[in-house]
Amino acid sequence: MLQILKRWLKLALxxxxxxxxxxxxxxxxxxxxxxxxxxxxxxxxxxxxxVPLTIGYLGGERYGIWITISTFLAFLSFTDFGIANSLSNALGKAYGEGEHGLAARYVSSAFFIFCVICGGILCAAYAVAPHLAPIFFPNLQSPLARAEVTPALLLALLLFALNIPLLVTNKVLAVHHEIAIANLWGIAGTIANLFAILTVIACQGGLPWLVIGSSGLGLLTNVACAAWVFGWRWPHLRPRLAGFDFAVAQDLLAVGWKFLVIGAVWMVNSETDNLVIARYLGAAQVTPYAVTFAVFANATLLQTLAYPSLWPAYTEAFAQKDFGWMRRTFRSHMKLSFISAFVVVSFLIIFGQPIIRFWAGESAVPPFATIVWMGIWNLMLATLYVASCLLNATGHLKGMTISGTITAVLNIALSIPLAKIYGISGVIAGTVIAFALAHYIPTFWEVRSVMRSSRQIPGGVVASGAEPGC
Structure with a gap:
């Protein structure tokens, strides 16, 4: 374990x-x-x-509007139709095989597909925003809130749509293993948004201005990052209409729909628990479950943060047939993921209830059985993230689309009867059992198959220098 950390540190410095x-x-x-x-x-x-500043400034009703709009936009993340992830694999494969011209066509084709999606969202937003507002918020009490909700929703959709074509920027940075630069630009955008929010509050701006303040400077930061990437760093990849290729676009869409299904199924699996609890146990029981879920999410924080950097690295290594690097990195990642998650989960199983009691109050404290099942769930997730990253990056998607869909059905089928018998502990138990049977085992079986087949393929890149091993 220490040897792995030393080798990674040597690489970093x-x-x-x-x-x-x-x-x-x-x-x-x-x-x-x-x-x-x-x-x-x-x-x-x-x-x-x-959070405390905006709640105090907006009040409960208008702040609730802001949070609801943000939640709605999170569901719209599927509007890229999986093309962003498809582009990651396409660029990694093209660069791994030295096809830089093909990579440029992928960037241009994806960019203009995103522009079409952006235009569609803008038109839809203009047409439906006035009708969505009363559907989402039928019982607004404040005249000010009723006046602000439609323009706030419209502006949020506008800013969301304008960010879609800029998705290509991070994919270009990722294929060059420069995700760190993308993260630094993101930090700059977060800080800029903070100052914008403070300015809006100081100037007594309304909810629409707060929407602009919370996202507008982030959009400008993304534009600046794109200008740097395509204007100075890699100008040969700059999106050009002449670079749009219908065959390339079809390829992106053909793979993208699989990522779309995987993402949609994953969201269904992660969001249905609260719905089951609210329906069969009452809304009050959602609180301890949701709070516990949020606390235990810290156990897999490292895995989720490493995911965007590992993905393009695996894709390039797979294209270059550098299977030795893939195996060593996978084993190192698996060890670090399991150990880090095990430490956090063990701590939370022992101290989770008093931590939640102190943080969220007595009403949010779950039964100890829920704590234990949540720990098992996050240990599974920690290793499942490692496996799914490898399969996503190497394009082995069919198995995950099938097993993920079966898991979604089985999850609901188990969670409902178990909830009636064991309460919220039964809900998370149903999720764990469904994932273990229908998704966890098939996923690792496919990883095993990929690793075995890679051993039978001769050749591969021989890289100089030390690299992290097990």
């Missing part, structure tokens, strides 16, 4: 030659993860600063 693909990948993963942790920390600090 050292330098890698441009031809040393393995060292470049490992360095990119480490720096991307570290800056992602820093970004999460900055985001947490900004949240701690802005």
């Amino acid at each position: 050292g330098s890698a030659h441009a031809d040393d693909h393995a060292a470049r990948r490992s360095k990119g993963v480490l720096r991307g993860t570290v800056t992602a942790i820093a970004g999460r920390g900055v985001g947490a600090i900004v949240g701690l600063a802005t």
